[in-house]
């Protein structure tokens with residue numbers, strides 16, 4: 001092809017969707033960022049779940065969460081009637097939470113860097129499992145020792161609508177569609193924004209079946 005033909009082609013070619021979408025001053029979605037890591041992520045996930053299986057937890061208010069949870073890393077996030085807290089041991093086994101797999105750690109670091117947060121060192125990965133109908137109400141992530149580090153949130157499997165709100169629960173939320181492989185990162189001035197997930201719609205994902213898996217990486221301690 002002559003350069004002339006190439007130029008013409010470039011003019012008519014549809015724009016590829018942007019890989020990084022800002023949803024706040026220091027918050028963005030990295031489209032498809034986790035996809036190249038998928039096989040190793042899923043193998044590592046199975047190993048974690050063999051030691052710390054998904055379970056449904058109860059909130060301090062007495063409601064059973066529709067999302068099933070597990071954790072890996074030095075600190076795991078838990079909730080029961082006495083409150084929300086990070087623990088060093090899985091309350092179900094009394095054993096330390098499984099080590100954070102290297103591939104989890106490296107993906108979280110790479111995503112944070114891509115979003116402008118260098119030197120993210122997560123010590124906690126909450127693993128959320130949503131079946132159709134499961135949702136997460138608007139909340140802030142504020143059980144961490146410091147808010148200096150960002151939150152890195154990986155979506156796998158069924159699509160979701162992520163709600164990204166303001167600093168008050170009643171503030172209007174943006175609706176952000178999230179697909180398999182997308183990663184949301186929020187930190188800095190956006191670190192304490194309310195967020196949640198609308199009920200997952202029925203569906204079947206070719207790789208993960210009837211579920212959405214979310215990894216939420218944090219520096220908790």
Ligand code: SIN
Pocket residue numbers: 126128136153162195196197214216
């Ligand atoms: C969370 O806020 O812990 C989970 C968010 C998500 O599932 O995308």
Ligand code: FE2
Pocket residue numbers: 139140141195
């Ligand atoms: Fe959260």
